[in-house]
Amino acid sequence: MVRYFGFLANRVCGEKLPQVYRALGMDKPAPVAKVCYAQMVKQFLSRDPFECVLCGGRMVYRRAIAD
Template sequence: MGYHDHRSNRAKELELSQMELIARILSHVPEKYFKMVRNYGFLSNRLRGLLLPILYEKLKQTVKEVVTPSYAAMLKSYVKVDPYECILCGGRMMFSRFESGVSLYTLVLGLRRLAKLKRVEA
């Protein structure tokens, strides 16, 4: 079994019997009806936003801003297609609204009507 040793910051190998491996895994499973306290104090949902910046300031730590990529950026990096580029004219489309509960047939029918309105001249 391979594992990462955090003390030496290296990957190490360890040979365990099947029963020892199961025993180590089960040691992390709490007893039935055991109440887990995960976020308490400054990590609780109610106080995290208020107290964590103060804690970082006292510890003189800087917090890196996490930038989450948008849907369009992720799709463009994976599929190499810009989802906001019009397939008819090549122009840039803007997201204006989202409709929930509309059937796929209705959406496709609407797109066909739009495609018939504007034809790309070659």
């Protein structure tokens, strides 16, 4: 429940977390690089999601359709 209350709550996290870092004498952490879907699949499943299962060719991502 700590995540939803106190300094980790979504509403005040941006305001309170720098104060916590200063109180503990810590440096602000560097931003984490964003990982896309294809990179996650390659890392966890050891498989290229854009490789065709029939011919082994490279598929091209065009767009995502949401209903």
